[in-house]
Amino acid sequence: MTSPALSIKNLKKTYASPVRGTALLGRLWDPRASKGASGTEALKGVSLEIPAGDFFALLGPNGAGKTTIIGIVTSLVNKTSGSVAVFGHDIENESEIARTYIGVVPQEVNFNPFEKCIDVVVNQAGYYGIPRKTATPYAEHLLKDLGLAEKLDKTGWSLSGGMKRRLLIARALVHKPQFLILDEPTAGVDVELRREMWGYLKTLTATGVTILLTTHYLEEAEQLCKHVAIINKGEIVASGTMEEVLALHDEDTAQKRGYRGGRLEEVFLQLTSEK
Amino acid sequence: MFTSFYTIVRKDVVRIFRIWPQTFLPSIITSILYFLVFGKILGERIGEIGGHPYITFVVPGLVMLAVVTNSFSNVATTFFQAKFFARNIDEVLVSPTPPWVIISGYVAGGMVRGIVIGALVIIVSAFFSPLPMTHPFIILLFLILSSLLFSLAGLVNGIYAKSFDGISIVPTFVLTPLVYLGGVFYSAQALPPLWQKLTYADPIFYLINGFRDGFMGISDISLSLSIGVLLALISILVAISWYLIRTGLGLRQ
DSSP: OOOOSEEEEEEEEEEEOOOOSOHHHHHHBOGGGSOOSOEEEEEEEEEEEEOTTOEEEEEOOTTSSHHHHHHHHTTSSOOSEEEEEETTEETTTTHHHHHHTEEEEOSSOOSOTTSBHHHHHHHHHHHTTOOHHHHHHHHHHHHHHTTOGGGTTSBGGGOOHHHHHHHHHHHHHTTOOSEEEEESTTTTOOHHHHHHHHHHHHHHHHTTOEEEEEOSOHHHHHHHOSEEEEEETTEEEEEEEHHHHHTTOOHHHHHHHSSOOOHHHHHHHHHHOOO | OHHHHHHHHHHHHHHHHHTHHHHTHHHHHHHHHHIIIIIIITHHHHOEETTEEHHHHHHHHHHHHHHHHHHHHHHHHHHHIIIIISOTHHHHHTSSOOHHHHHHHHHHHHHHHHHHHHHHHHHHHTTTSOOOOSOHHHHHHHHHHHHHHHHHHHHHHHHHBOSHHHHHHHIIIIIHHHHHHTTSSSOGGGSOHHHHHHHTTOHHHHHHHHHHHHHHSOOSSOHHHHHHHHHHHHHHHHHHHHHHHHHTTTTOO
């Protein structure tokens, strides 16, 4: 039996409170370097499974815990407790193997803007053990596919917001990951380009790549994804196939709201709205 | 593993050579000024130390000064910028690159800069002073040890720093006093007994004496003691760096 692309069990994360009252030292050195027991509880026992080959949406309001989950899966955030496995490999005990499966497009642009686009992508391949000679033609191919053919030798500074997003996608794909994590990849991207990106992501899932998508464009998730989970205040409040989650739609509540969005949007508000 | 290491080093070395007016030129100009002031202008009044002209006596210390400050600042700044400015350190952290490869990659970048600067300062010094090269292999060994030690120290500083002040405070308030009090411009034997003992607690003292042994064959302490102390300090910093990268303290939330 194939292992799920992602298996999360009872995942908890508490962020340490900022160090207070350390006038000089606290300003100079990172308070994250000292562990704290108390703080903000970002995840309160999340369990989740994403089958291999799935297109999965993880939805939630700002601060719900989506980026924390992605941070833990990609080893950028240390979990407090629980377990996470990528294609059956525990991210703690087999972290280096688990990471070979993952490609990540972060929410914030995080490449070195002084580097040329081609170098951003080829260097990333290098970190995965792919030599420059092998990586360069594939990186060029990816950048051309994503409409950045003219920008290969330009630095990150010269790119528009949408181009930067596409460069992040090319960088995430250069080592041919089996599990692609997209943290709000279309934020700030215009409608036409967003549609193009949807098309590109669909072709990727057709080749067997598993995708985890977080987005605030719910129509995007509704159109693209097979499964969905909705997270609110660090807890999963709904999860299942898109049809199962859409079936939670409550017409009476929706009518009371006045403005009507798509069905997923209504379910989302029904489950997460505090009003 | 090697490809990851090569990628980190290549990226840094390309940057170091691309911005050579920022990375190489300042140390060369500073060294020329030191040679002029302490060597030519003041040196001629001081006379000889250990049978060598004063300018020749200060060359090893000035080479070491350039190596130490450049190795340290290169790694501290590169790592801090990758962590804080663009957050592109995440590119490496999400990849399967093991902690020891991340450490050795960043440290190797600092060592390249330190050793190249050291070689350039040695070349420049030849224009101002006759430069004996009594033990070339010892000079090379101490170039490697000093750049390695202070690249590691720069890495630890870069991991912990959370503001630009955090990476400038160590060179200004720790490194510079250690360098000047470690015997760049004088022999520890010229100090009163108490100050001599305090000088032994300064790691820079062992570096300077190692260099001086390599250049002139004279030293305040034995070569094996210098190498032993430096290897012990390097081991401690390797362990700290490995622990910090492995656990993500200062890097992961």
